[in-house]
Amino acid sequence: MDVKLDPSRDDLPLMANTSHILVKHYVLDLDVDFESQIIEGTIVLFFESGNRFKKRSSSTEVACLSESNEACKFRMPEPCQIPVTNTKTFSSKIGYNDFVICGKGEKDTSGKDGNHDNQEQASGISSSKYCCDTGNHGSEEFLLVLDCCDISVLKVEEVDVAAVPGIEKFTRSPKLRNQIVHELVALPADRWREQLDYYALCSQAPGCGELLFDTDTWSLQIRKTGAQTATDFPHAIRIRYRTKPQGRSVTWTSDQSGRPCVYTVGSPINNRALFPCQEPPVAMSTWQATVRAAASLVVLMSGENSAEPTQLREGYSSWHYYVTMPMPASTFTIAVGSWTEMKPEICSSNDLATERSFSPSEADFRYVGVCGHMEYPCRFQNASATTQKIIPHRVFAPACLKRVCQETLLPLIPPCLSAAHSVLGTHPFSRLDVLIVPANFSSLGMASPHIVFLSQSTLTGMSQLCGTRLCHEIAHAWFGLAIGARDWTEEWLSEGFATHLEDVFWAKAQQLAPHEAREQQKLRACLRWHRLQDEVQNSPEEMQVLRPNKEKTGHVSDSGSSVIRHGLNPEKVFMQVHYLKGYFLLQFLAKTLGEDTYFSFLRKFVHTFHGQLILSQDFLQMLLENIPEEKRLELSVGNIFRDWLESSGIPQPLQRERQALAECGLAQQVSAEVAKWVRVNRRPRKRKRKDREEVFEKLLPDQLVLLLEHLLEQKTVTPRTLQSLERTYHLSEQDAEVRHRWCELIVKHKYTKAYRDVERFLQEDQAMGIYLYGELMLSEDPRQQHLARRCFELSREQMDRSSAAVVAEMLF
Secondary structure, eight states: OOOOOOTTSOOEEEOOOTTTEEEEEEEEEEEEETTTTEEEEEEEEEEEEOTTOOOBOGGGOOSOOGGGHHHHHTTOSSOOOSOOOOHHHHHHHSOGGGSOOOOTTSOOOHHHHOTTSOOTTOSSSOHHHHHSOOSOBTTOOOEEEEEOOSEEEEEEEEEOGGGSTTGGGSOSOTTOHHHHHHHHHTOOGGGHHHHHHHHHHHHTSOEEEEOEEEEOSSEEEEEOTTOOSTTTSOSEEEEEEEEOTTOSSEEEEEOTTSOEEEEEOOOTTTTTTTSOBOOSTTOEEEEEEEEEEETTOEEEESOSSOOOOEEOSTTEEEEEEEEEEEEEGGGOOEEEEOOEEEOOOOOOHHHHHHHOOOOTTOOOBOOSSOOSSOSSOOGGGBHHHHTOSSOOEEEEEOGGGHHHIIIIIGGGHHHHHHHHHHHHOSOSSSOEEEEEOOTTOSSSEEEETTEEEEOGGGGSSSSHHHHHHHHHHHHTTTBTTTEEESSTTOTHHHHHHHHHHHHHHHHHHTTOOHHHHHHHHHHHHHHHHHHHHHHHHSSOGGGGOSSTTGGGTTOOOTTSOEEETTTTOGGGGGOOHHHHHHHHHHHHHHHHHOHHHHHHHHHHHHHHHTTEEEOHHHHHHHHHHTSOHHHHTTOOHHHHIIIIISOOSSOHHHHTTHHHHHTOHHHHHHHHHHHHHHHHHHSOSSOOTTSOOOOOOOOOHHHHHHHHHHHHTSSOOOHHHHHHHHHHHTGGGSOHHHHHHHHHHHHHTTOGGGHHHHHHHHHHOTTTOHHHHHHHHHTTOHHHHHHHHHHHHHHTTTSOHHHHHHHHHHHO
């Protein structure tokens, strides 16, 4: 693999040398300070070195293997062809004193000279040289590379795990620190509690030697003098660091009640500006975290336990969470704010049994077949957990949204969880928190282990948008979290599945009759067809491909580093092609094979691959192997790649389905209503008395969306018609999907009486309002352009950075 990375492009580098050494566990100990907007503390990393990397002969002393050129070229435009500098030269260039170590309480001068901030020229070390040589070539020292940016690293040290009292209880070599870590990491799953306790004790052990470190734009690089291999390198290190207010992994903002809060925003750079880590998905790790904040605040996190605060000194409290299922570091999530908690009302004894929380420590395991993942306390092997339809759940939101959450969101969670269980089986996670995040959240939802973020936009109108979005995020527990993509460019493996399953879950949650469910799903397919058409007409072809790396998908450099194409493109956040084309592929497969066959296979696939990372071919090959020959209908992995995953535009098989989508009964009902509105729109202002009034049918929210999309195709719609539309359907009170189309109609036809609806949408529905700014500007109407600029100025400071960048480009 020879990836050329141009710093002027929008590619995202994953720099960690995961092929040499892997983080197995993180222990975070952090303080959250809202006054300075900084998170500060320590992170202790416990490693396991790869067995590939024994000492090599001196014949391999080359600066840059062909498969790792991207790491070199990212920081230097010229090719990296020079030999690796030997240890003496390295040491003479950068002596120990060149690394300024700042302890807590000391003045951090790193911001002045840039030595420990992620700047282009962080210090005298030529990072591009040793990004090329992070292994163990000849006599060179091993270099640990972590993904890291927007962070001030203050100190790095080896941890003396041998100093932990009682450590000799489970180790044969109490004086060999790396052997202690190896045996700690290798403890069996049924000793998970003991393992967590020892991780915590080890994380508090004293340091036994500071390590040399340096940073560049995207990484933190650490070495120990004399450690030539990953095996020799310390397997437990402590990093003291602090985040920056402008760091891109978290956002400091205010909630809907005006109170300060901070949360992980699902940034394109993931968590590397929250803590130094190994970002590549292959670095599956567990974690535990202690977070201290003002006592008035609630700390939520991706964790198996429902943490309760521990009171510390006056005015402060501490929260502790842990995870025993190995997950990529990108799935770690935190939110700190003045959240109000809501729980379900006390249920009957039967319901309580259904919702009882089963912790991994319970010994009730049954082996229904051997799991394919690395060992951990797996719910799929817990007889009680496999029958648990509804897992324990809570809702958190600002106080001003408590009532609407209790009325709209909280009652939807049990039926949606139960529906998901009926389709896919065992819930991968033991509990669920749902948080309504601030208005600047750039999406309708985001799923992480044990916690889901939802936009406030899901709470308006009827329950349709809230229910479908909740089902989408619940589906990610299986596809996206329990089963992850090994190559992040294959987003469809997460988003396509969640989009497909949200319809199935929502139909079951509503307890719809089979024919009603089919009709609603056909209507949603019709809407998605329209969106996909718009997407392929208005986006670059190269960003419409679901498997852009083709046969190189999943490939990494020798060190484990790789590049995510267009990973930093701000517009990519708002593209839905992976959702839509992935959804239509799965629809196509379900229809081709028959739904019973398809969903039976899906449960088997989940049981086989939970806890693992996959590529597209893993899913497709298993699918084709598990269906009868007569049902394959000439399907093959190769032609699915060709027709669906490796081509831009609308797939050929889908184009043949276009007519069938339009024949949906609910869509035809909408067409009849559109015809009525067209007639109303054509009538003169003063019409004859004999003209009868049109009688309009009541429409579902999705039907309203389709109606407004059809009316957007009309060249002119009069103000009188628009006024009648609003009164007939109460459009300003509908859900955000409907109001978005209504705002488009307002902008297109310059319906000034309803500009307040546009202003409200841009302020309150920021996750969906981005392209309304573009429509306001393209109109070349001074009043609309002024409206756009005024709304942007009002929300710019609080707006998500990616969203703000896209809008600013539209406006200025």
